[in-house]
Amino acid sequence: MTLLSLDHYGLSADRGFLSPFEIDTVLLPPALAAAERAARTLPDLFATGEVRRFLADLPAPDIARFLAGASPDQAAVALSRYAFLSQAWVWGAPDPAAVLPANLAVPFVALSAHAGLPPIMNYAAYVLDSWYRIDKAGPIALGNIALGQHFAGGLDETWFILTHVAIEAQGGRALQLALDLVAASEAGDADAVETALAEMARVWTGMIATFDRIEEHCDPYIYYNRVRAYLHGWKNNPALPDGLIYEGVKRFAGRPQQLIGQTGSQSSIVPAMDALFTVSHEHDSLREFLAELHAYRPPQHRRFIEDLAAASRLRAFCTGQRQSVKDAFNACMEAIATFRTRHLEYAAKFITKQAGRDVAGTGGTPFMRYLKKHRDENRAQTI
Numbered sequence: 001m002t003l004l005s006l007d008h009y010g011l012s013a014d015r016g017f018l019s020p021f022e023i024d025t026v027l028l029p030p031a032l033a034a035a036e037r038a039a040r041t042l043p044d045l046f047a048t049g050e051v052r053r054f055l056a057d058l059p060a061p062d063i064a065r066f067l068a069g070a071s072p073d074q075a076a077v078a079l080s081r082y083a084f085l086s087q088a089w090v091w092g093a094p095d096p097a098a099v100l101p102a103n104l105a106v107p108f109v110a111l112s113a114h115a116g117l118p119p120i121m122n123y124a125a126y127v128l129d130s131w132y133r134i135d136k137a138g139p140i141a142l143g144n145i146a147l148g149q150h151f152a153g154g155l156d157e158t159w160f161i162l163t164h165v166a167i168e169a170q171g172g173r174a175l176q177l178a179l180d181l182v183a184a185s186e187a188g189d190a191d192a193v194e195t196a197l198a199e200m201a202r203v204w205t206g207m208i209a210t211f212d213r214i215e216e217h218c219d220p221y222i223y224y225n226r227v228r229a230y231l232h233g234w235k236n237n238p239a240l241p242d243g244l245i246y247e248g249v250k251r252f253a254g255r256p257q258q259l260i261g262q263t264g265s266q267s268s269i270v271p272a273m274d275a276l277f278t279v280s281h282e283h284d285s286l287r288e289f290l291a292e293l294h295a296y297r298p299p300q301h302r303r304f305i306e307d308l309a310a311a312s313r314l315r316a317f318c319t320g321q322r323q324s325v326k327d328a329f330n331a332c333m334e335a336i337a338t339f340r341t342r343h344l345e346y347a348a349k350f351i352t353k354q355a356g357r358d359v360a361g362t363g364g365t366p367f368m369r370y371l372k373k374h375r376d377e378n379r380a381q382t383i
Contacts, residue, residue: 002311003179003182003183003307003308003311004307005179006172006176006179009300009301009303009304010298010300010301011172011175011300012172013173013175013176015140015168015169015172016168016169016171016172016173016174016269017128017171017172017267017268017269017301018128018131018165018168018169018172019073019076019131020073021073021076021077021129022131022132022133022136023077023129023130023148023149024132024146024148026076028078029069029074031061031062031065031066032061032078032081034058034059035058035061035082035085036078038054038055038058039081039082039085039149040148040149042084042085042088042149042151042152042153043150043152043153043154045088046088046092051088051093052089052097055085055089055101055103055104056101058085058103058104059103060103060106060107061107063106063107063110063111064110066078067110075111075114075115076115077129078107079111079112079114079115079117079125079129080124080125080126080130082104082107082108082111083108083121083122083126084121084125084149085108086104086105087121087151087231087262088151088230089104090240090244091229091230092230096239096240097244098240098242098245098256099245100244100247101247102248102249105119105247106249108246109246116298116299117295117296117298118260118295118296119246119257119259120233120234120259120260120261120262121231121233121261122262122266122296122297123262123263123264123266123296124266124297125262126231126262127161127164127165127168128165128168128298130148130149130165131145131146131147131148131162131165132145132146133146134146139169140165140166140169141166141169145162145166146158146162147161147162151227152227152230154226155218156217156222156226156227157218157223157227158217159214159216159218160214160223160227163210163214164264166210167207167211168267168269170203170206170207171207171269173203174203174207174269174272175269175272177196177199177203178272178308178312180192180196181193181197181276181314182308182312182313182314184196185312185314186313190321190322193314193317193318193325193328194324194325194328197325197332198328198331200332200335201331204332204335204336204338204339205335207339208338208339211342211343212342214346220349220350220353220354221354223354224350224351224354225354231261231262231263232261233259233260233261234256234257234259234261235258235259235261236258237261242256242258243256243257243258243259244256244257244259245257260292260293260296264343265290265370266293266297268297268304268305270336271290271305272304272305272308273332273336274309274378275305275308275309275312276312276314277315277333277381278312278314278315278381279333279377279381280377280381281373282377314329315329315383318383319383326383329382329383330382333378333379333381333382334379337375337379340374340375340378343371343375344368344371347368348368352368
């Protein structure tokens with residue numbers, strides 16, 4: 001198949017999978033003003049110790065009317081606000097709530113359905129749609145980006161999310177190179193493939209360097225105890241063994257739903273590279289989890305990964321080329337494996353070490369085993 005341009009999938013070389021808008025420029029209508037104000041002031045509401053009391057008083061908007069006239073940017077920002085509010089309701093008190101009240105559940109489910117996503121906080125709401133540039137003429141990079149939405153707030157939470165925003169922005173160049181590599185390999189242009197692969201490796205080296213800055217302003221103890229606490233889902237979670245009831249949502253008929261929590265594994269950058277380089281994973285519980293997780297990505301991002309996987313013949317092309325082309329291919333594979341190793345190392349430092357034991361990830365999985373297996377399978381598939 002022929003891959004379309006990045007903008008067909010709502011992507012760009014400057015922003016990658018990040019939203020095409022910046023959250024500080026998107027205005028929601030008066031009907032959602034109370035919910036937006038509550039979401040933006042969550043740190044203050046948490047400080048009262050009674051966040052649920054304040055959220056319970058929020059008016060329920062006519063969400064169907066809002067969606068009928070909303071721009072894509074407004075719908076995405078509204079979804080992000082309600083995702084934060086819903087996570088705050090469930091996890092914002094010592095005992096998690098097993099029921100999400102109708103004033104939050106009904107709009108949240110409608111907004112999620114409109115976006116083609118399950119009704120739970122995901123990586124898009126948490127990272128991709130929550131940022132803005134301080135200097136609009138400057139780059140999307142650490143030092144010039146800020147958050148328009150927090151849970152408890154503070155430098156550690158902000159820096160943790162912004163590090164991911166910066167990495168996603170850098171990854172945009174990798175997505176454009178992926179299209180270039182598919183086209184060059186189809187054309188049989190080994191020189192162009194080798195040049196693009198060399199640049200791809202440099203892009204990943206830069207992303208690793210950004211990842212390595214995560215501890216500059218995010219302390220692992222603070223992350224584990226004050227940031228991660230709000231990100232859990234309600235699938236495979238002993239704190240909510242039956243899942244979450246979405247009050248007032250007719251299609252759920254009062255049945256609790258079990259959904260995967262927000263996790264960095266919902267980022268689409270590495271899966272896109274797996275698609276480009278034809279990296280496969282064994283049939284096991286990990287692969288089943290990844291297949292399920294795919295539905296938690298925005299539909300356009302899912303289509304990009306699927307179309308890239310269907311179009312890429314890069315591995316087969318490079319396998320039959322001169323050694324320098326193979327070396328360039330393998331250098332990219334190693335750079336991505338190194339990124340995965342960093343993810344593994346930081347997960348161990350920020351989560352396992354803080355917990356003092358192996359714990360499930362916010363997605364409800366044994367993430368350390370999964371991350372290691374990913375990395376090892378990646379590294380084993382050089383040519």
